[in-house]
Amino acid sequence: MSATILSAFSHATICRPMRVAVVGSGGVGGYFGGRLASAGTEVVFIARGAHLAALKTRGLRIQSPLGDVDLPTVNATDDPEAVGRVDVAFFTVKLLRHRSGKRDSAASNRPRLRSRPLSERRRERRAR
Helix, strand or coil: CCCHHHHHHHHHCCCCCCCEECCCEEEEEEEHHHHHHCCCCCCEECCCCHHHHHHHCCCCEECCCCCCEEECCEEEEEEEECCCCEEEEEECHHHHHHHHHHHHHHCCCCCCCCCCCCCCCCCCCCCC
């Protein structure tokens, strides 16, 4: 009887890959976006400047004690509108840029999409 139930559910299951946008492709965004991409998730990196140029020309490489990842090509853009709908958006920009990052990428999110910023928590010391 259990095989029949499993058989019925296996035909009804529809799987599609999750679509993820990573806003900011530095250390934090590059690491988590790269790990997700290497696992088969569709990841779009939203970057600008030197990070965007490096992603487009060299791809992404992660060197880690947990295992290296080499992605020779990644999907990267500087235009959030071109990304379209995503299931999850990671904001991995510097703390001072969170507001502009949310505003710039608002078009790529679903109306009720929740997001969380991931960032390095660095304290900058003031010279005395």
